[in-house]
Amino acid sequence: MKYSLALAFILSASFLQAGLLSSKDDVKVRCVYSGTDGNCVEPSLTATHELVITVFGQGVAPTVTSSPAQAYALAKRAAMADGYRQIAERVQGVHVEGQDFVKNMMLQRSTVRTSVEAMVRGANVMDTTFKDGLCEIELEIVLSYSRLSK
Amino acid sequence: MRNRTRNRPLILAAFQIISACTLIGDDFLIGYRVTTKNSAVQTEKLSVSKSMTPCTGLKKNSLILSRQSNELLETTLKNNEEEFFTFVTHQTLHVQSHQTINLQAHNSIETLTLPTHCYAVEFNDDTATITLLQ
Numbered sequence: 585m586k587y588s589l590a591l592a593f594i595l596s597a598s599f600l601q602a603g604l605l606s607s608k609d610d611v612k613v614r615c616v617y618s619g620t621d622g623n624c625v626e627p628s629l630t631a632t633h634e635l636v637i638t639v640f641g642q643g644v645a646p647t648v649t650s651s652p653a654q655a656y657a658l659a660k661r662a663a664m665a666d667g668y669r670q671i672a673e674r675v676q677g678v679h680v681e682g683q684d685f686v687k688n689m690m691l692q693r694s695t696v697r698t699s700v701e702a703m704v705r706g707a708n709v710m711d712t713t714f715k716d717g718l719c720e721i722e723l724e725i726v727l728s729y730s731r732l733s734k
Numbered sequence: 735m736r737n738r739t740r741n742r743p744l745i746l747a748a749f750q751i752i753s754a755c756t757l758i759g760d761d762f763l764i765g766y767r768v769t770t771k772n773s774a775v776q777t778e779k780l781s782v783s784k785s786m787t788p789c790t791g792l793k794k795n796s797l798i799l800s801r802q803s804n805e806l807l808e809t810t811l812k813n814n815e816e817e818f819f820t821f822v823t824h825q826t827l828h829v830q831s832h833q834t835i836n837l838q839a840h841n842s843i844e845t846l847t848l849p850t851h852c853y854a855v856e857f858n859d860d861t862a863t864i865t866l867l868q
Contacts, residue, residue, distance in 0.1 A: 643773050657816065658775040664823065665770045665844040669831040696835045705826040 634728035637674055638710070641667025645717045659719035660712065667723035672702035675727070760857075761785035761867070762807060765850035766822060771843050781850065782808040789852035791867035797821040801862045807855055810862050818864075822848045825866065 629635040643662025645655035678698050685693040704725070711722040765781040799817060801810040811818050828847040833840070856863040 643770065643775075646774050658778075661768050661775050661778065661819070661846075662770040662773050664819075665768060665829070665846045666773060668827060668829040668846055669844050672829045672831070694837055698833045698835075699831060701828075701830045703826050703828050707823065707827075709820070709823070 629727055629729070631729050634726055636724060636726050637671060638722060638724045639667050639670035639674070641665070641670060641721050641723055643719045643721075645719070655717065656714050656719065659714060659717065660721065663712075663719040663721045664709075664723075667721055668704055668707065669700060671704055671707060671723060671725055672700045675704075675725075676700060676702045760855055761789040762853050762855050762864075763850050764811075764848075764853050764864075766819075766848035767845065769843065769845045772841060780808065780811060782811065785852055789854070789867045791852065793854065794866040794868050795821070795824065796863055796865045799862050799864065800860060801857070803859055807862065821864075825851070 641663040643659045643664070643666055645659040649655040649658065678700050681697045681699075683693075683695045683697075684691060707723050707725045709721055710724045713720045761784070763781075763783050763785050767777075767779045767781075768775060769777045797817065799810055799814040801813075826849065828845075828849060830845045830847070831842065832844075833842040835841075852867045854865045854867055856865075
């Protein structure tokens with residue numbers, strides 16, 4: 585009798601916690617847009633959920649620098665530019681233009697040009713690593729209706 | 735009877751205090767641009783100039799940088815470029831990217847631009863406080 589009562593209490597508590605106490609408004613979509621999180625392959629921005637986009641920008645130091653500190657600073661600049669480009673590409677999209685030149689049924693020249701231009705506000709640097717002349721930064725931007733309306 | 739010449743140092747000191755008070759805070763126009771080619775920095779340009787007219791706008795984010803006395807703002811920003819760069823990246827940045835891929839090579843050029851904004855700068859003996867006006 586005691587065991588059955590205890591089991592009923594545990595089950596009711598777990599159901600109460602899962603169903604009644606949790607509200608859907610508290611759950612926020614926080615995942616990488618590329619789909620590294622299995623449950624969040626194609627997140628969408630809604631009025632109640634914010635969308636977090638994470639990118640990893642990479643930059644290398646120039647071959648000639650006056651000091652390791654300068655190499656780090658310049659590599660970080662390049663990584664920032666790369667990260668901002670990735671954010672712009674994901675949020676706004678990329679303009680792609682391709683051109684193939686075929687002569688006598690043979691491909692002579694193939695060129696693909698991509699370009700993106702955007703204004704980005706509110707990106708945060710989450711992590712920075714510098715190893716073997718390569719700087720990698722983790723950039724995160726949070727998109728929400730309240731921020732877009734500003 | 736007081737001598738007129740004795741009042742001169744007092745007048746000069748008052749004039750210096752008034753002029754110093756007016757020069758402590760100034761408005762500066764600051765812009766920044768960095769261009770990278772194939773993931774390496776090619777050019778970097780920081781533009782600083784004193785505003786010819788007083789800026790209007792509300793004070794937004796602030797940044798406090800350490801400085802030597804009588805140091806120019808441009809020098810202060812270059813000496814603390816990590817802090818300043820982190821500060822400006824929280825604002826709106828313009829990004830422009832062009833990539834060309836062909837059978838032989840892959841070239842990319844990215845330009846990151848901080849649009850020129852007006853900043854109120856307060857100079858102290860060993861610090862400078864930079865506040866965005868927007």
